Amino acid sequence: MINPANIFGRDEKRTNILGAVVLVATVLLIALFSIKIDSFATPGNLRVLLSNSASLVILSCGMAVVIISRGLDLSLIAQMVAGAATFSILINAGLNGWAAFGLTLFAMALIGAMNAWLIAYVEIPAMLATLASAMSITGFFRFAILRGEYLLLLDKSNPAVALLSSSVLSGIPVPFLLMASTLLVTWGLLRYSVPGRITYAMGDNFQAARLTGLPVRTATAAIYVFAAFTAFIAGLVVSSASGTVDFRTVTNGSLLFDVILVVVLGGIPLRGGRGGVGNILIGTALIAVLRNGMTLMDFSTQTQDVLKGLVLITAIVADRFINPRDIETDTVGDL
Amino acid sequence: MLNRAIGKLRRVFAATLVMTCAALVAVPQAQANPNIAGKKVIFVPISMGISLTEGWARRMKEHAAIYGYALDIRDPAFNTQAMTELLAKAISEKPDVLVVHNPTVQLLSRQIKQAEAAGIKVLQINLQSNQQSSAFVGANWERIGREIAEDIVKSCGKDSGKSGKVAIIPGQLTAADSVMMNDAAFKVFKEHPEIKVVSNQASDWEPEKARQITATVLQQNPDLCAIFGHWDVHTMGAGAAVKDAALQGKALVYATGGGDNVTCKAVEDGVLDRVWSYDADGQGRDAATLIDLLLQGAKSEDGKMLSLESPMKIIKAGSDYSPNLCWKM
Numbered sequence: 125m126i127n128p129a130n131i132f133g134r135d136e137k138r139t140n141i142l143g144a145v146v147l148v149a150t151v152l153l154i155a156l157f158s159i160k161i162d163s164f165a166t167p168g169n170l171r172v173l174l175s176n177s178a179s180l181v182i183l184s185c186g187m188a189v190v191i192i193s194r195g196l197d198l199s200l201i202a203q204m205v206a207g208a209a210t211f212s213i214l215i216n217a218g219l220n221g222w223a224a225f226g227l228t229l230f231a232m233a234l235i236g237a238m239n240a241w242l243i244a245y246v247e248i249p250a251m252l253a254t255l256a257s258a259m260s261i262t263g264f265f266r267f268a269i270l271r272g273e274y275l276l277l278l279d280k281s282n283p284a285v286a287l288l289s290s291s292v293l294s295g296i297p298v299p300f301l302l303m304a305s306t307l308l309v310t311w312g313l314l315r316y317s318v319p320g321r322i323t324y325a326m327g328d329n330f331q332a333a334r335l336t337g338l339p340v341r342t343a344t345a346a347i348y349v350f351a352a353f354t355a356f357i358a359g360l361v362v363s364s365a366s367g368t369v370d371f372r373t374v375t376n377g378s379l380l381f382d383v384i385l386v387v388v389l390g391g392i393p394l395r396g397g398r399g400g401v402g403n404i405l406i407g408t409a410l411i412a413v414l415r416n417g418m419t420l421m422d423f424s425t426q427t428q429d430v431l432k433g434l435v436l437i438t439a440i441v442a443d444r445f446i447n448p449r450d451i452e453t454d455t456v457g458d459l
Numbered sequence: 460m461l462n463r464a465i466g467k468l469r470r471v472f473a474a475t476l477v478m479t480c481a482a483l484v485a486v487p488q489a490q491a492n493p494n495i496a497g498k499k500v501i502f503v504p505i506s507m508g509i510s511l512t513e514g515w516a517r518r519m520k521e522h523a524a525i526y527g528y529a530l531d532i533r534d535p536a537f538n539t540q541a542m543t544e545l546l547a548k549a550i551s552e553k554p555d556v557l558v559v560h561n562p563t564v565q566l567l568s569r570q571i572k573q574a575e576a577a578g579i580k581v582l583q584i585n586l587q588s589n590q591q592s593s594a595f596v597g598a599n600w601e602r603i604g605r606e607i608a609e610d611i612v613k614s615c616g617k618d619s620g621k622s623g624k625v626a627i628i629p630g631q632l633t634a635a636d637s638v639m640m641n642d643a644a645f646k647v648f649k650e651h652p653e654i655k656v657v658s659n660q661a662s663d664w665e666p667e668k669a670r671q672i673t674a675t676v677l678q679q680n681p682d683l684c685a686i687f688g689h690w691d692v693h694t695m696g697a698g699a700a701v702k703d704a705a706l707q708g709k710a711l712v713y714a715t716g717g718g719d720n721v722t723c724k725a726v727e728d729g730v731l732d733r734v735w736s737y738d739a740d741g742q743g744r745d746a747a748t749l750i751d752l753l754l755q756g757a758k759s760e761d762g763k764m765l766s767l768e769s770p771m772k773i774i775k776a777g778s779d780y781s782p783n784l785c786w787k788m
Contacts, residue, residue: 163679172678176671266508266536274508274537275666277694277721280699280728289703365694365703367730368666375537378663419675423630424660 141446142439143391143406150410156161157417164420171297174367177412178299179204179358183379184386184404185310186354189347191387192314194327194396195250197351199239199258201373201380206261207352208359208369212276213269221284228356235261236352237345245343262374276369288364299361306357311401317347327396378429385432386411389439410435495754496527501539502548502558503542504584507534509692511717511739512560513788515584518743519558522751528555539566550574556753558746561586564635580753584746585737585769586635593753594765596746598715598737600636603761603771604643607713607735611644612651615684622682623651626658628669628697629689637661637689640715644687657683666696673700680723683710691716691725693732698730708732717742718772723785726776734774740786742769 183200190197210231214224235257242253245437270276278285291297313319322343325333334340363369373379390407392399414435418428462542502513502519516532523530532754533549535542539562550573557579561567568590571581576593585597615621627644627760629637640660648654659674669688677683677700686701688694694714701710711732717721718736745767749757753764759765774784 160543161679169675169678172674175660176674262749270508274506277695277724280702362667365699366666366670367699368692368695370665370667372537372663373667374663416675419660419672420679422660424659425663426632 136448141391142389142442143403145437146389146391146410147406150406150413153410153413153417157413157420161417162418164417169416169420171389172184173412173416174300174303175297176416177408178297179304179361180379180382180386180411181303181356181408182306182358182361183383184408185306185401186358187309187383188387188390188392188399188401188404189314189323190250191394192327192396192399193323193344193347194330195243196394197239197254197346197348198251198380199235199254200351200355201213202258202261203232203235203355204359204362204379205369205371205374206235206265206359207356208363209265209269209276211360212278212363212369215282215284216276216279221282221287223282229353232352232356233349235347239352240341240345240348241284242346244341252285257261260373262371266371270371274371276363278363278367278369280364280367285364285367288360298440299365301356302361306354307401307404310404313350314400315336319343323347324397327398329397333449363374377434381436382411382432385436385439388436394440421433427453466592487778493526493751493755495751497526498556498754499531499552499554500528500556500558500750500754501531501533501552503533503546503549503553504560505535505542505562505586506537508536510719510721510788511585512525512622514717514739514786515743515746517788518633518740518747519750522747524750528754543567543570546570546574550577552578553577554673556580556582556750558582558584558750559588560584560591561588561635563633564589564638582746582749582753585742591764592745594749595760596742596749596767596771598636598742598771599768600639601643602768603715603735603737604640605647605769607640607715608644608647609713610733611685611687611711611713612647612654615710616651619684621684622655622680623653624657624680624683625653625685625687626676626680626683626697627656627660627687628672628691628694629659629661630664630693631661634689640689662693662696665711666693666699668695668696670696673697674703677701677704677706677710680753681706685711685713686715688712689710690714691718691731695725695730698725702730712715718774718785720782720785720787723774723782726774726780727782729776732776734751736772736774736784737769738772738786745769 144450163169188199207228211228212223214227215221239254239257241397243250280286288298321339325338326340326343386404386407388394389410392403410421481634503770507513519530533545535545546567557574558580559567561583568588569591571588571592574581581592582594583592587595604768611625629641631637648656657680660672673686686697688697691714694712698712701707701712707729713733714731715735717739719739722734722736726734749767772784
């Protein structure tokens, strides 16, 4: 008999119990919504659901890789908005799309490298380092670049913006394509690349990974730069869809919460070392279906937040039971 | 003889003229410069960096420069905790006038009371607290909500051939303006059972959230007739969703806001269809004038709040549209 827990990612049974539970919950939820809401199980709604969750999936790829290495990147959303803002400023200044993309990618690599340097070389805990960098990125952009403004408007007729919100190859939306490619790249990197394997080793037991001579510092740099890239791609998707770059997403939005929710619900434990792309898909499926269904049923935003919060608490408690800490994995001061 | 008489008359006339002029000069002139130089005004907005508050601040600064009083702006950047702290500090500095922009009806009411008790005149701008103070200047939210709802009834109600389905996108369900606009709008909709509110979900003032909500709602109700967004900035996200669904002109996008040129551009681009603008630039001047008057000791006879309602500018796509309806920073 096929164990459903073994279908996704690595075959640690314990980790994937949570993933399997979430998967079953998602299927039940889909069944429930299909019965309760007329327009839920339609191709049109599937399209909306996918396009609304594209940015979430892309961000979750970055966050998942960081969490698997037993890190955390609280600056992901700040990076996303900063990347989108840089890109918009460059194309508003008349640069062509590719040049703007290249320059912004370089800037994002610098931000990622900065995070990694703080974590790997200065040895500040990831949570504090990225919290501080989130604040400084947002502050810097608002003060020095936007000169106090909150919002950047993107001209939707600009070819670069139009391309990002259009469809290619007979009706596949570009955001969906970007989401699929990010998933594919993340899967390839985690599974087949050397830094990917080191990421798992670091998450499993950081000291052991370092003692065996693995280049953990370089790997950390690669991980945070990768996260910065995913943040940038997500930023492009969000800003081209709504035609705005909004810095309040960082300060009062719940996107960071959603991203962590997706990763944890999918069954990637916060202490790292386990999980993969399959987990991201499971986590997003539940959140996307929940969000879509609640919107269709006209639940208020507060009710939605309460329900999502309850789901996260349940998942974290379940995570504690399924992945208990032991002497080997517990270290002082980590999450 | 005649010449003499004329000469005399001339002299008399000239003398009269000179005397009149002298009298005119001697009459004390209306004082153009009231003695309010050196007074202090502190302005605590919800956040700077948005056209609304920047537009107000520009006019206030102009007036402060004319009359020579000090205007100090403290920016809490959308952080309500920081806002109450900044306000407490402002009160302790005892300015002559304090200008506050209430995020909710509750948040600053105690501090407004405290400031007034300490002899500081408090001017509330655009969003009112449930605590009365010396003066208020701003939009009449009840009126905006009612007028937009009536316009929606006209476009989507009986005999319009439309579905009558409406989606409302408030900023936050507890924000003062959202509460008042929703109350007024639902009162109108109640009398028109053909209008159905299919969604009433807050966007947290974010365009992307508004876009996602709208995309989902449009999917369920492709025959949606109108969207009522409570702020033009986040409603632009809703407009983008309508555009993406190729329903422009079918699902009307209503919004309200300060009416700067970004709003007009959105109307030109078909992202927004109808905007009730409270003209932040005009509001800025009204507020600045009220500050001047408060500094000169103005108060109402019965001791109640002085109140100025901002006139509306209604910006609609179509033949009546003019880019001059919007102001530019």
